[in-house]
């Protein structure tokens with residue numbers, strides 16, 4: 001075991017908790033911070049504290065925002081007749097990067113995963129239906145990752161949404177099977193959006 005001075009061990013330990021960061025990368029990041037100026041290191045620490053203090057969920061779509069209602073929901077130029085349902089705020093960002101989608105979003109906050117105890121009540125599904133009761137769009141576009149859980153979530157939503165007489169489509173699987181929207185390049189995602197099919 002490497003023996004770090006205690007504050008350094010603490011920083012390495014914190015970096016190791018980050019996704020995709022192993023002990024070696026954690027060490028590299030910690031030593032990078034050590035070499036930074038006091039000012040740069042403080043800016044990093046403050047950015048982390050600020051994001052936790054100021055960012056919350058949009059009360060309409062559950063995207064991350066520093067306002068009560070996010071910029072997308074507040075934008076009257078967006079097409080309220082088109083609602084894209086995504087699992088994660090990162091998927092929303094992926095869709096936005098394409099520049100093709102001009103509708104609104106609903107972020108579920110995950111996908112159904114019964115084995116992990118994630119059922120409809122753990123996601124923003126009830127909020128989605130409440131929202132649809134107030135304002136029914138002409139089309140709901142499901143944009144779930146092509147994974148087992150993503151497909152199951154899309155099927156669940158499609159069944160319930162169609163029962164309400166809503167038109168439901170799913171983006172085409174130009175997105176590689178088992179892949180994630182988040183890692184799909186904008187051009188592929190545009191194709192997937194344009195090739196969306198009825199559910």
Ligand SMILES: [Zn+2]
Nearest residue numbers: 058061070073
């Ligand atoms: Zn919003």
